Amino acid sequence: MLLSELFDAPELRLRLLYAAEGVEIRPIGRLITTDLLEPGSYLSGGELVLTGLVWRRSAADSETFVASVAGQGATTIIAGTAQFGAVPDDLLEACRRHQVTLVEVPTEVAFADVTEYVAAAESADTGARLSASLVRQRQLLSAIASGRSLDELAARISADIGHDCRVITSTGRHVVPGPAELDDETLDAVTRRFLTADRTPAVADASGAKYSLFPVGSGLGNRLTAWLLVVDGDHTLWPPDQVEAVHEFCGIAALDRVRRDEGRLALRPLVEDALALVESGGPQAEVATRLRQAGAQLHRPMVVAVAELRDDGAADVAVALFEDVALSVGPAVVAPGQDGLLIGLLPSSPELPDLLRRAFGRLSPGLPRARLAVGVSGETGVDALAGALEEARFAHRVARAGGTPVSVVTSDQVASHVLLLATVPDDVRRTYTHRVLGPVLEHDRRNRSELVATLQEFLACSGSWSRTAEALHLHVNTVRYRIERVEQLTGRDLSQLEDRVDVFLALKSL
Template identity: 45%
Template sequence: MRLRSLLAMADLGPLELVTGEDELERFVRWVVTTDMLDPSRYLSGGELVLSGLQWRLEPADSESFVSALARAKVAGLAAGDALFGEPPADLLDACRRHRVPLFRVPEHIAFATVTEQVNRKLSTGRAADLSAILDQHRRLVSGDGLGSVLELVERNLGMPCWVVSSTGRVLAGPAQPPPPELCAAFLGARRLPHTHTVEGTRYSLFAVDADGTSRVADWCLVFAGDYKDWPEERRALVGELAAVVSLEHARQDDRQSAEGRLAQDLIELIVSDAKPAEIVSRLELTGLALSERYLAVAATTDSGAVRPRELRALLREILHGRSPAAGVVDGEAIVLVPRGDDAALTDRIHRAVEALEPGLQGSRLSVGISGAVDGEGLRGAVEEARYARRMAAERPNPTNVVRHDELATHMMLLASVPDEVRRMFRVRLIDPLSSYDKDNRADLVRTLETFLELSGSWARCSEMLHVHVNTLRYRIQRIEELTGRDLSRLEDRVDFFLALALR
């Protein structure tokens, strides 16, 4: 209840406001009766303090008492008339100075009556609030969304609040969106909650699921105002609101839905050795048309800071509105996106991935994007996206996106090479060299790579490796002996080149 309600409670009789008319919108959390000169240690903020003024032995005591109430951030003071007949002038002056609303309690009204009536009003209000909150939960579950919950918070507490995704998309809240730079502040904050000022306005940022979800995959609660100035019960409310919002976040995770499971099955079929007919059949079950054209997007991180399921959800968030089919295979998130404006889509992914960098906590995010294909070419598109992702992972930046047109022509051709062919090349041509290097502290693999990169030039290769040309000739001879190949033959050079590319 608010302090103003004390003036309208008929059961209390003529409770008079002496000073503090501008502060009547304060909330009363509880009622406390005290006659201690400094009761601040027993106050936590928001109380209506009842006092018979037994503590006042001299005028200076009023300053001590009222300043202690102000420090404790009480809602107001109600002083009884029994001792002095009316509030002393020094008490009135102190209340005005410290902006503590002062009420006068007539002698015939017992403090017990005031306490009973106020607590009854508080209980009724809490019951009404609980009913409203339960109703908001019901509406949320039934599909009304988060908007009505945030409206309740703003209407009752005067706290505008928005729910924002890690990519900056406003999911719920007032029509006027919060400043876009708050998303970067949320991702880059060392600790949460965090306050951030934009053009003189203070905002408070909270994670929805700080303990269970990585920062880049979480949602953010944005409040107007500085949470450090809030009373304890308002901070507790944020925790309750975060729990409600996290339910909606979990509800939007489609992994357990029929559509989500079908999408996962489709991605697994594409990556496996399934026959094209099986892929086409599952494609139609997933609701994707064979005649449509699609892009494939693959993504990984290099540490456990972002889990694969979170990366999958993050790609779906980045591609929001494009109806992507998403899955996870061997820790790699893969999505199929119906083709639209390819350049705009690529730019959208680039901007989103770069914006997420502050929230990666030192991890590296690598993304690969394929060219457009129809339903029958999905396996090649996924392979192309995965190769592009691997190329992105080799780059030094924290976030990297590689498009299909950045791949070499031979890499695009290799996108359709089956896994068993890759294994065959590695086992026959690369594994013997790797084993020899490990056992003898040699450098045959790097020698082979350099020799091929320099088109078989003995002089340039020996110079690049800082070895004598005879040492280089010995190494090449050893490579040929271990593999049974002849590096003077073009066919064998091509095989080695492809084997190195397929690692």
């Protein structure tokens, strides 16, 4: 029911004193009756507040009341005139300041008449919506049974509600692109909002436009692996039947996803067998045959990617995420390797590294404690997959050593000491770090000093006392004292190249 429909009821004789922009076409929310001076704590947004003005003792009270109502998102105040004979001017001015619609109820109309009229209208609307919902559900299911694609159904819903619909994943892959794919900046904003929203559906602001975000399937699932329906506009301003139509389409899209996932699950054993043959160094002809059976396109150059999601119970999530990103770059095969890391063979392209960084990077807001590390080899063919796999493993070790939630490292980034450290086993690097910097780390732990941080900045500044002091906002003498203390604890002379290299590598191994 719309607010404008209330004015069409002759028996209520409501009088509109002030209308905020667009309020008459908004659906009516809950009707709340109150005479509290500050009722905001009892409101959640979108309500019509019915009041007899008993709370008003002075003109200043009108500002307090309206500010409390507007602060919680209520849209309209319906005021009775029995208390003062007319609505006070100070209440009207406060409503104008806060953009809250103000409606007057004449003395001879009881509040009960207003609430009963709204309740009856809402009951009739609910019955009509339920009937329309059943019809839509039957039509959607019939369309699925007759072979209609999800894209066609999305186009039908878009036309019905007047808002463009798209289905995407949390990495930004378009399952249903709608009239056109969203640009990267919009995808970044939409996925960030979806992954961080306290509850769904949510509304995202991107490039000056609003998008409503609905989870496809259960909203209680892992959002990292979820599909989401992105609809142009703010759903909080839509009539209930449009919102219900969107939810119904989400249910149909969830069924479509199950069908697609089952197809990939059926292929997964073939993919695992093919990648196991690559890791074991099997005959090239047999490797090629298995990969073709798994869906790889061997006539195109490939890269090997190795990925790891470091989080308890994340194995299934990691596979789903890697498969999703792989689907966005073309035909690919993904499966766990013998060491538990995920291995993927992806079609090569000049844009691939940036695409992987952007797609995996969109997951960062949803990884508050987990770490995702991805290593990517250079371009290769089926005859050199084993070497490319080792190259990707090296790059993965470098990515794993990074300090960001998501790190994607390509083989051309791995050079000098980075490559050296990536090839050294973790336990060896830990032992080396402890032997070189153990006393310094212990000193910092016991005294809450900043020796390690000062040492890192000192080496980054090529041993310059003044630049280090400036970067850390310290006096030069303080920097000298700390570096001398490091030299005492480590037994190293940082003016000597050999000792400086030892300490540098120990820092990089932390």
